[in-house]
Amino acid sequence: MGNLSGANDLLAALAVAREPDVALQVFDEMPAHGLVPDAWTFSTLIVCHCLKNSLDDATRILDFMVENELSPSVATFTTLVNSFCRKGEMQKAFEVVGVMKKVGCEPTIQTYNCLIKGLCYVGRVEEAYEMLGKIKKESVSIEPDIYTYTAVMDGFCKVGRSPEAKELLDEALEAGLVPNVVTYNTLFNGYCKEGKPVKGFGVLKLMKERDCTPDRISYITLIHGLLKWGKIRAALRAYKEMVGDGFEVEERMSNTLLRALCKISWKERDLLDDAYQMFKKMRSTGCAIDESSYGFIIQTLSVGNRNEEALFNMEHMMTMGHSPKMISLARVLRALCREGKLGKALSVLMDERLGHPSKEVYNVIINEFNRQGRWLCACNVYGMALKQGVVPEKKPEDAKGRVSVKSRQ
């Protein structure tokens, strides 16, 4: 490590690389090399102890520095203040600030921002807000920045006070500060938590007007909130906007939205096509479609009497290695029979990938053969079922409607 500045550089590099343990080993070896730690060495050491979350050790070193007039810098103090705040140990954080002031080291806005975040974290939002007010009023050299506003806004949003958060945003804008994507995302989150997710569209508009590009967190927060509060049409709108902005929607969220769309389309039929379009888009872009989502879209197509498409996707589903729920299979087969497409229904039944069809599925086919008076065919299917160990309730009937198979007990 050569000289002291070389050792200090090494320690700093290790701290940046998040290797505090190695750094502490290096520190221990310094005396053997005849190196006497200086203020910079101790400062880096404090950073390392903070990284390790050993804040007592960090505090001890800081006290040692103060006692020996190694004057820690604002950054060093702030590092420790931040570490205490992140753990919610506000009293200790304030004690550090007390030491700072005693030795004549003025806190910066970053120091205050750490305190504000900490106060919000432990639920003392009111004090955080007061601290913002104090900074505005009392200090001459320090002014709140966008981090300060964002922190207090987040505090308000976390306790369901989004209107006050919005007021703060307006205030920041008036003060000439430039909110960034995090500031806006804080509001999305607040609105969505409070059950006012549609207000998120206003935020979206506002940020775009102010040349702040929404990121994926903006959209994910918004869409999730809309889904949570049952605003399915709006969620679809946000989804389209997200895709339009060039973002990929996560598979899980796409599947959730798809299922929600399917479900609501059973009552609000105009959404049926939106659901199917979305499904097709997911399929074509290689988005993994859950087994349950397949079930939903198949049922949706059945509800819309689009049985060919339902069948097609059921077959596609099997290609993807999923087996359809027997209840949806029975529903689709029944619809096919109604349309006179018994051959098609039969070929599905014979599909090996299907595994073991349930008795309800066999019932549908046997019933149809009975209806057409095709007794022999009905018997064949019945036999197939028995071979699979399934006993359908429907029995083959002859032309006079007599049951020709005795029920087994």
Place this chain on the structure above:
DNA sequence: GACGGGAATC
């Protein structure tokens, strides 16, 4: 010379 924001997970 170093120190400060945000989301969800069927």
